[in-house]
Amino acid sequence: MIGRLNHxxxxxxDLEAAAATYRDVLGADVKPPQAEPDxxxxxxxxxxxxxxxxxxxxxxxxxxxxxxxxxxPSGGIHHVCYEVDDIIAARDxxxxxxxxxxxxxxxxxxxxxxxxxxxxxxxxxxxxxELEQA
Amino acid sequence: MIGRLNHxxxxxxDLEAAAATYRDVLGADVKPPQAEPDxxxxxxxxxxxxxxxxxxxxxxxxxxxxxxxxxxPSGGIHHVCYEVDDIIAARDxxxxxxxxxxxxxxxxxxxxxxxxxxxxxxxxxxxxxELEQA
Numbered sequence: 001m002i003g004r005l006n007h008x009x010x011x012x013x014d015l016e017a018a019a020a021t022y023r024d025v026l027g028a029d030v031k032p033p034q035a036e037p038d039x040x041x042x043x044x045x046x047x048x049x050x051x052x053x054x055x056x057x058x059x060x061x062x063x064x065x066x067x068x069x070x071x072x073p074s075g076g077i078h079h080v081c082y083e084v085d086d087i088i089a090a091r092d093x094x095x096x097x098x099x100x101x102x103x104x105x106x107x108x109x110x111x112x113x114x115x116x117x118x119x120x121x122x123x124x125x126x127x128x129x130e131l132e133q134a
Numbered sequence: 135m136i137g138r139l140n141h142x143x144x145x146x147x148d149l150e151a152a153a154a155t156y157r158d159v160l161g162a163d164v165k166p167p168q169a170e171p172d173x174x175x176x177x178x179x180x181x182x183x184x185x186x187x188x189x190x191x192x193x194x195x196x197x198x199x200x201x202x203x204x205x206x207p208s209g210g211i212h213h214v215c216y217e218v219d220d221i222i223a224a225r226d227x228x229x230x231x232x233x234x235x236x237x238x239x240x241x242x243x244x245x246x247x248x249x250x251x252x253x254x255x256x257x258x259x260x261x262x263x264e265l266e267q268a
Contacts, residue, residue, distance in 0.1 A: 001161030004184045008142055008214055012259045021258060025231045026216070027135030048216070050138045050184045055259070075259035077211040080142055082160070082182070097159045124155060125146045125189070125209035 001090055002082035006112075006132050007045075007052040011065045012075040015057040019044045022053070036111050040064050043111055054111075079118070079128035087115045087133040099123045107133070135224055136216035140246075140266050141179075141186040145199045146209040149191040153178045156187070170245050174198050177245055188245075213252070213262035221249045221267040233257045241267070 012018035015033060022044075023030040031045040040063035046053040056078060058066050068078055084090040087107050095101060100120035110116035110132055119129040146152035149167055156178075157164040165179040174197035180187040190212060192200050202212055218224040221241050229235060234254035244250035244266055253263040 002182070005139070005142070005182050005187075008139070008211075010259055010261055018259045025228065025233055025257075026263075027227075048136070048139050053139075053214075072260055074256060075261065077142075077214065077261055080187075080211065093161075094159065099159055122208060123159075125144055125152045126206055127144055127209070127211055129160075 001084060001093065002131070003085065003134060004083045005051050006081040006083050006130075006134075007054045008080055009054040009056055009078045009130075010075060011056050011068050011072070011078040013057065013069055013073060015042055015044055015055060018055045018057075018075065022046050022055070028053075034111075035059055039111055040066075041111075079130050081116075081130035081132050083134035084131050085134060087117060087131060090131055091117055094119065135227065136218060136265070137268060138217045139185050140215040140217050140264075140268075141188045142214055143188045143190055143212045143264075144209060145190050145202050145206070145212040147191065147203055147207060149176055149178055149189060152189045152191075152209065156180050156189070162187075168245075169193055173245055174200075175245075213264050215250075215264035215266050217268035218265050219268060221251060221265060224265055225251055228253065 019030050022028045029047040033044050035042050040060050041056045042059045044055040102118040107115035107117050115133045117131050121128045153164050156162045163181040167178050169176050175190045176193045178189040236252040241249035241251050249267045251265045255262045
């Protein structure tokens with residue numbers, strides 16, 4: 001069911017510093033910051049030859065990554081995102097196995113403008129999993 | 135400097151259960167377990183179209199992932215691995231910027247039979263980074 005790894009998301013307390021590390025220390029292709037107010041984050045995409053890293057920092061008071069950064073003040077790997085062909089079929093298959101879909105269970109439009117869902121980390125080895133319709 | 139994302143490593147307390155989740159729930163291409171006694175882990179590779187997930191569980195008493203699982207008993211994302219063309223040149227460039235290379239600073243042969251180094255998470259936004267010579 002799952003296809004490509006769309007991205008790995010890393011939550012960071014200081015987006016500018018983290019972007020500079022990836023650009024200047026690791027020598028990666030780092031894009032400019034993008035505010036995503038609907039998702040409560042500002043994002044920097046790092047384009048690797050086969051996938052992306054997304055650096056995330058909170059935007060606004062209700063950011064979904066605030067609690068993670070409170071627990072991990074230096075930052076850390078927040079989630080992985082796998083592509084699926086049909087997000088409704090994927091959701092229904094997952095629910096049939098007992099896996100928990102976060103929120104209302106209805107896909108939202110994610111930071112790439114495509115439908116996404118998040119799955120409960122307790123059902124996936126402590127890993128927050130995002131599914132994105134490719 | 136960094137190239138492809140070679141893999142994302144996820145530490146898990148129960149390798150068989152985690153492999154079954156990726157195979158049966160997420161429908162991924164899951165390979166058989168491989169014991170890596172030199173690295174203190176047993177590994178299951180999950181082949182995605184563009185990269186790999188490595189599920190890791192401790193092997194032996196001195197496993198390098200034991201402390202992580204003590205802190206994260208359900209498991210969690212342990213590290214990301216980026217490919218580099220020349221690991222010695224990469225190491226020297228990193229050290230010149232002040233980034234800390236773990237261990238002796240000399241590359242070891244990793245689970246794929248290629249030279250690897252690990253970088254200090256405190257220098258990379260709380261993320262343990264492995265470099266592998268491609």
